Amino acid sequence: MRIAVVAPSSRFSEEAAERVTAIAARTQPGVEVHFHPQCFLTHNHFAGTDAARADALVEAANDPGFDAIWFARGGYGSCRIAEAALARLGPAARDKKWLGYSDAGFLLAGLYRAGFARIAHGPMPQDAMREGGEAAIVRALAWLVAGSPTSLEPGLEPGRRHAAFNITVLGMLLGTSLEPDLSDHVLLLEEVSEHMYAVDRALFHIAASPAIQRVAGIRLGRVSDVKPNDPDFGESDEMVARHWCERYAIPYLGRADIGHDSVNKVVPFGAFGAL
């Protein structure tokens, strides 16, 4: 099995690549994790120019020699290339597995909208740099290589469709040509490094959107590294999520085991067990 890593968002680090390569050699012998040279480019905030990032993604995705595309990291930048890059994908791209989260959600969304069947929200190579990050890499590889059930978010339900997103990323793609139809899906949401008032505002936007009101329900992942609020916001992440779900008659289905951390589990998009 050959996995191609591309970096559609922020700058990636050689050190993370080395760690991932070592973990893969130890835990998945016979699997090649190929870091596209674009991963190590830098242009301002990004892992290379918009053109370089889009070209690398399209090249790897359309190469039948790769079995999976793994997004290197989040940060910011994939919305700048998503529409144009996805329009250039051919049949070999559709056969692959795709894995990422955070800013990569713009691409996951567009791929899912385009009918790609083998995409999932889960750990990325940069997670190797986290405390306890090796477990995240092992978990991601186990899903990429063998669809391991132990990698999956434990609350996924047979017979239901699922999707997972960062709250801000989902909000920023609603109404655009990247927005997938999430009707009847259980929607798992997580957030990191935002003020709680911004989380509240983003959940208003999401819950007040008619397309989201057609989901089967919302489960709340971790909302971590919340920035200080002065005065204190006075409501927890779960109070905020429950509030908006109740306000717009969306079933609130409890917590989810996803987030910007090393224990982030894998959530395949679509029907449970389809991959």
Added chain:
Amino acid sequence: MRIAVVAPSSRFSEEAAERVTAIAARTQPGVEVHFHPQCFLTHNHFAGTDAARADALVEAANDPGFDAIWFARGGYGSCRIAEAALARLGPAARDKKWLGYSDAGFLLAGLYRAGFARIAHGPMPQDAMREGGEAAIVRALAWLVAGSPTSLEPGLEPGRRHAAFNITVLGMLLGTSLEPDLSDHVLLLEEVSEHMYAVDRALFHIAASPAIQRVAGIRLGRVSDVKPNDPDFGESDEMVARHWCERYAIPYLGRADIGHDSVNKVVPFGAFGAL
């Protein structure tokens, strides 16, 4: 003339109210600026509970003894009450002038969508606390009292319709029941206290929205107090705005004299000169 001040968002200060009262007494004798007692409530992040903020807004708006509603300040909170409060407004509310900006944009949007004809984006009482803030209060009162042309954003064009919003606020109301039809409007946008990558992302969302692609064009107000980006984002506010306008074939019409500052000018919604 009687102007009612209500605070649908963050906590307001007695000191700002005293300053505004003094400025009004000096520059607009005969005008009463009435600060609804709700302005001075506090509940967590907000100027009172959701119910208290909504009730005060509805009470003042439906009181025929007031000629105008002036939002006390921004911050955060109006999206939590906008839909429910606007549904309770009667004919006396429709006759009034309405003025505010920033977080109050959620309310301006919903009012404009509901066909209210006398609303504008412009300075609020809390601006009295800014350096040079007296000029902002004088400008706002001159528009509220007499529709003074000297208060207006200088680039507004006769024969065109206009609207103005904070970038984040507009993004967070797209697709909700607060979103007005901005077709053929010149859309003025401003931002404060965000990272440039977040401005870029929000402008993707706005420009990639089909409803916004029907505007006559976008003018960019000030993007101030930009939070540090590491690495540097490498593109200016105007580069970012031009990029997304070009990408989605929206005419970019240059800068606008609005922003989170004391020189923020008034932008009446709708046709120029209609008020």
